[in-house]
Amino acid sequence: MMYGWNDGGWGIGAWILMALVMVVFWGGIVALVIFLVRRSPADHGEHPLVQTHHEAERILNERFARGEIEDEEFTARRAALRRKE
Structure with a gap:
């Protein structure tokens, strides 16, 4: 027997939570890549x-x-x- 939208599931809350977690995860990955690219080994704090x-x-x-x-x-x-x- 198949369950409907309201039987045994989280409903729309699970979709919203998954979307938010995905945005935070990929945002963190992009921020890490940008941080690593902008940081050069030649920089030692001096312009x-x-x-x-x-x-x-x-x-x-x-x-x-x-x-x-x-x-x-x-x-x-x-x-x-x-x-x-």
Whole structure:
């Protein structure tokens, strides 16, 4: 014997619950994928422009240490780099 809609089932509540659980499940999967894609291994909390600034200042320090630029030029260029921060 077959049961009808009201005999032995949850009725429309089960369909609503299943739909909500499915939306939450797939929403969680999509959020996890987006989180993993946006997170790059190169990011260590610093913005790329800050990393570029540190690199530029390191190169300037090396050039000064090798004697390629004079004290006045070093000071002016370092001040210019720090103004751009």
